[in-house]
Amino acid sequence: MNWIAIAVTFKLALLTAVVLLIVGLPIAYWLTFSTWRWKFIVESVVALPLVLPPTVLGFYILVAIGPHSPVGRFYSDVVGHPLPFTFEGLLLASILYSLPFAVQPFAAAFAQVDHRLIEASWTLGVSKLHTFFRLIAPLSTAGLVTGAVLSFAHTLGEFGVVLMVGGNIEGETRTVSIDIYDEVQALNYAGAAKTALLLLAVSYGVLLLVYAMNRKVWAVWPQR
Amino acid sequence: MAATLTIDCRKTFPGRFTAAAQLTLPLDPPRVLILFGPSGSGKTTLLRCLAGLEWPEEGRIQFGSTIWVDVASNIRLSPQARRIGYMPQDYALFPMHTVCGNIEYGLSDLPAAARQERVRELLALLQLQGLEQAKPAQLSGGQQQRVALARAIARRPQLLLLDEPLSALDAPTRAKLCGELRRLLTQLAIPAVVVTHDWAEALTLGDTIAVMNAGQVLQVGTPQEVFSRPANAEVANIVGIETVVQGHVVANDNGLATVSVNGAMLKGLGADVSGSAVYVCIRAEDVLLEQAGSGGTSARNRLPGRVVELLPQGVLVTVTVDCGFPLRAVITRGAREELGLETGSVVMAAIKAGAVHLVPRSS
Numbered sequence: 001m002n003w004i005a006i007a008v009t010f011k012l013a014l015l016t017a018v019v020l021l022i023v024g025l026p027i028a029y030w031l032t033f034s035t036w037r038w039k040f041i042v043e044s045v046v047a048l049p050l051v052l053p054p055t056v057l058g059f060y061i062l063v064a065i066g067p068h069s070p071v072g073r074f075y076s077d078v079v080g081h082p083l084p085f086t087f088e089g090l091l092l093a094s095i096l097y098s099l100p101f102a103v104q105p106f107a108a109a110f111a112q113v114d115h116r117l118i119e120a121s122w123t124l125g126v127s128k129l130h131t132f133f134r135l136i137a138p139l140s141t142a143g144l145v146t147g148a149v150l151s152f153a154h155t156l157g158e159f160g161v162v163l164m165v166g167g168n169i170e171g172e173t174r175t176v177s178i179d180i181y182d183e184v185q186a187l188n189y190a191g192a193a194k195t196a197l198l199l200l201a202v203s204y205g206v207l208l209l210v211y212a213m214n215r216k217v218w219a220v221w222p223q224r
Numbered sequence: 225m226a227a228t229l230t231i232d233c234r235k236t237f238p239g240r241f242t243a244a245a246q247l248t249l250p251l252d253p254p255r256v257l258i259l260f261g262p263s264g265s266g267k268t269t270l271l272r273c274l275a276g277l278e279w280p281e282e283g284r285i286q287f288g289s290t291i292w293v294d295v296a297s298n299i300r301l302s303p304q305a306r307r308i309g310y311m312p313q314d315y316a317l318f319p320m321h322t323v324c325g326n327i328e329y330g331l332s333d334l335p336a337a338a339r340q341e342r343v344r345e346l347l348a349l350l351q352l353q354g355l356e357q358a359k360p361a362q363l364s365g366g367q368q369q370r371v372a373l374a375r376a377i378a379r380r381p382q383l384l385l386l387d388e389p390l391s392a393l394d395a396p397t398r399a400k401l402c403g404e405l406r407r408l409l410t411q412l413a414i415p416a417v418v419v420t421h422d423w424a425e426a427l428t429l430g431d432t433i434a435v436m437n438a439g440q441v442l443q444v445g446t447p448q449e450v451f452s453r454p455a456n457a458e459v460a461n462i463v464g465i466e467t468v469v470q471g472h473v474v475a476n477d478n479g480l481a482t483v484s485v486n487g488a489m490l491k492g493l494g495a496d497v498s499g500s501a502v503y504v505c506i507r508a509e510d511v512l513l514e515q516a517g518s519g520g521t522s523a524r525n526r527l528p529g530r531v532v533e534l535l536p537q538g539v540l541v542t543v544t545v546d547c548g549f550p551l552r553a554v555i556t557r558g559a560r561e562e563l564g565l566e567t568g569s570v571v572m573a574a575i576k577a578g579a580v581h582l583v584p585r586s587s
Contacts, residue, residue, distance in 0.1 A: 116316040119277050122303040123310035124330030125379060134329075138320055 001194050004171050005179040012087070012175065013155040016094040017148045020102035023095070024147060028106030029132065047100050054097065058164025061093045065165075090166035090173050097161045098151040105150060109143020110136055142213050153206040156199065227251040229383065229415065233273060233283030233293065243439030245270050249432065251288060254415040258430035260423070260450075261462060266439035267419045268313075271385050274417060275310045276303035287383065306383075309376035309414070313388040315368050317360035317375070323347075324356045327374045346374040349408075365393045366401055373405075377412060384409075384416040390425060402428050403584055423465055427451070427503050427583045435459050447585075448503070452550070457537075466508040466542070466552035470585070473500050480524075481582055488548035491524040492580030502582040508542060510579035511553035514572045515563060523574035527551070531569045534560070541565075545573050 031043060049057055065072045065083040076082040083089040113136050121131040137144065159177040166173030168182070176199055183192035229249040236242045243266035249257045259267035272278040274285065276292065284294040292301045303310075317326050327346055331339045347353050350370040360368055369389065376384065389405060390398045406428050409416055420426050426433055426447060433450045435443045442462070443455040451468035454460035471485040483490045485504055492504065512521075516528060529547035541560045545551045551573055555563075565571065 114316070116312050116314065117318060119275075119303070120310070120312065120316040120318075120375075121329070123275055123277070123306075123308055124375065125304050125307070126330060126332070127304055130332075135318065 001191070001198070002174075002176075002179045005174050005176050006195075006198070008087070008171065008173070009156060009175040009177075012091060012094055013152045015091055016098055016155040017102075017152040019091075019095050020098060020151045021144070021148050024099070024102035024106050024151075025144075027099075028103045028110060028147075029136075031103065032107045032110040046103050049097050050100050054158065054160025055164055057097060058093060058161040061089075061096060061161070061165050065089055065092065084165060085167040085169060085173060087166075087172050090162060093161045093165040094155045094158060097158060098154045101154045102147040102151040105143045105147035106140070109140035109146075112143070113139045145213055146210050149206055149210050153203055156202060156206075227288040228286075229274075229288075229417075230284075230286045231270070231274070233280035233285060233295075235269060235273065235278070235280045237269075237439075240264075241266070241439040243269055245434075245436075245439075245441050247434055247441060247444065249415060249417070251415050254413050255431040256409055256416045256418060256429055258426045258433045258447075259417065259419045259436055260421070260426045260430075260433050261436035262421055264438075265436040267436050268387055269439075270436075271387050271417060271419050274383070275308060275385050276301060276306055277310075307379065307381055309379070309381035309384045311372050311376045311384075311386045311389060314392055315360075315372035317368060317371055319360055322357050322359060323352060323363070323371050326360065326371055327378055329375060330379045342378060346378055350374045364397075366397045369393065369401060373408070377414070381414060384412070384414045386416060386418045388419055388421070391420070391422070398422075399424075405429060406584070423451070423463060423505070424581065424583050427468070427505070427585065435462055437462055451503075451505070464507070465505050466554075467504070467506040467511075467550070469504050469549045471502050471504045471582075473502055473582070480577060483580075483582060486548045488527055490527075490575070490580055491577040492582045493578055494582035501585050503585050505581040505583055506551065506575060506579060508552040508554040510575060511551060512574040513543060513545070513553050513555055513559070513563060513565070514574060516570045516572050521574055522576070524577035525573075525575040525580065527573045527575075529571060529573055531565055531567055531571060534565065534567060545571060547573055 027046065031039065031046070062084055063069065065075065067073060067076065067082050072083055083092070117135060118131060121135050122128070126134065157177055159181070162173065162175050162178060168174050168178055176195055180192045180195050183195065228251055231245055231247045234242060234244045247257070249255060259270060261267050269278060273280050273293070279300060280293060280295060282295050284296070285292040291299050292306060293299060318329060321329065324343055327343050328339050331342060334342065347356065350373060352367065352370055352374065355363065355367060360371065363371065369392070390402055393401060402425055409429065418429055430447050433445060433447050434441050435450055437458060443450055443459045448468055448470065450459070451463050451465055454463055460466070469485050471483040471490070473481050474484050475482040479493060481492055481494070483492055483502060483504055490504060512523065527547040529545040529551065531543055532546045532550070533544040535542040536557065539557055540554050541557055543553045543555060543565060545553060553573060563571065
């Protein structure tokens with residue numbers, strides 16, 4: 001098995017999940033509680049990676065961070081090398097690609113929190129920010145874990161976006177799914193089978209965790 | 225000028241009605257204002273505007289010298305900044321916190337020792353000792369209500385807002401806790417606004433009652449004024465209780481109390497303590513009128529009196545009889561003709577003891 005590719009993949013998935021846990025929370029909070037009438041526009045943008053072919057998403061990201069775009073030029077001026085075909089570029093693409101997998105469970109969990117509890121907290125003098133950390137987040141633990149775990153699992157298996165933005169650089173952007181593809185291209189079915197089985201086992205384990213978490217949570221959901 | 229809570233605001237509910245309220249509540253000495261009316265009359269909305277959880281489209285709310293809402297100058301004070309104690313109808317206790325955790329939730333700016341001291345005080349005040357570590361789901365309705373009250377008053381609010389504080393309880397618990405709530409409100413000496421649709425609660429808790437319907441405040445006055453002298457037929461219909469007079473319990477025999485009302489003696493149910501001050505409440509349709517000197521019935525109360533007013537309303541006539549106090553009865557036009565009732569006629573009013581409701585009042 002290609003342990004380097006496995007290490008790159010897990011590092012990528014873990015960082016994606018962590019970043020989405022931080023970035024996804026305010027987005028999900030806003031999507032849940034905003035009463036702005038045009039909110040659906042933002043909701044649709046967040047959900048776009050669910051339906052877009054990864055190659056299309058990858059293509060636009062590649063163009064957006066490439067040397068001909070202002071973002072890409074700014075990045076290479078500051079850091080010293082361009083963003084495409086690096087681990088950082090791949091991480092950025094993964095975050096965008098997995099955004100709905102984090103934001104949607106977060107938002108669903110926030111929406112489940114009884115609004116009367118939130119109001120009670122406000123009238124007790126607790127600010128909106130503290131109400132989030134003291135009330136909404138603790139009551140949404142299952143949704144937060146679900147979102148983080150799903151974005152982790154989703155990143156493990158991504159292929160199209162990685163190929164478009166990351167390329168296939170050993171130790172930098174070659175992930176497990178690309179490694180499997182290479183093995184099959186080289187007719188090394190035994191090598192591909194081992195890696196594929198590992199990915200299957202990890203994905204299944206992760207989903208088991210998600211469903212077990214939510215099952216436990218429904219059983220002890222706050223009485224209303 | 226004495227400090228007041230002044231409310232003057234409007235809010236539209238598309239397809240239903242426009243709620244509009246103009247009310248003034250003196251804050252010193254602290255009083256209890258009751259918002260009384262049927263469900264959907266806009267009383268909860270008004271309370272939520274006071275809490276800062278809903279915003280009127282027009283108007284202003286001023287508490288003492290602080291403006292809470294002034295739509296014209298775009299002032300909207302957040303609920304956090306109002307220092308209120310708000311208790312929603314279903315209490316909204318935090319399910320993941322214990323009784324202590326709920327009570328101290330709003331006290332996080334106090335040092336730990338002071339916080340614990342305050343929680344101990346509140347547990348004692350509301351008789352919640354022994355339940356410190358219980359979760360809300362393990363508590364009875366009455367206990368949940370007391371925890372919600374403790375949480376609402378923990379920060380020593382300057383205004384207490386209670387939305388149907390007793391409606392989630394069963395009838396016997398409600399009657400018991402209503403008296404306790406009255407004592408607590410008196411003891412705390414915090415001005416309060418209480419929403420209710422129950423006339424007995426309104427009489428027990430309120431110093432001032434505002435009767436609301438379809439978003440409008442129809443009448444504001446003391447409980448007795450509003451109940452016995454409704455401003456118009458709509459108010460009379462909403463309060464639904466035509467005779468409310470003050471009395472004193474003189475004897476109590478196994479729950480059947482004898483009450484003196486301006487010299488007349490009445491038997492009724494509801495008050496437990498001899499010597500206590502009560503409101504005597506009688507519905508007009510529970511009063512029978514007979515010719516003076518007719519035979520006995522099972523009714524415990526037979527009061528001779530003189531008709532002072534006859535008010536025809538469709539097929540019915542509302543008759544006011546002076547029995548030492550004004551008693552209202554509603555009879556049909558046919559019955560009036562048979563009895564030959566005119567102003568000045570002498571009649572006998574018969575009322576079953578069960579129809580005489582005694583509601584404790586602060587004397």
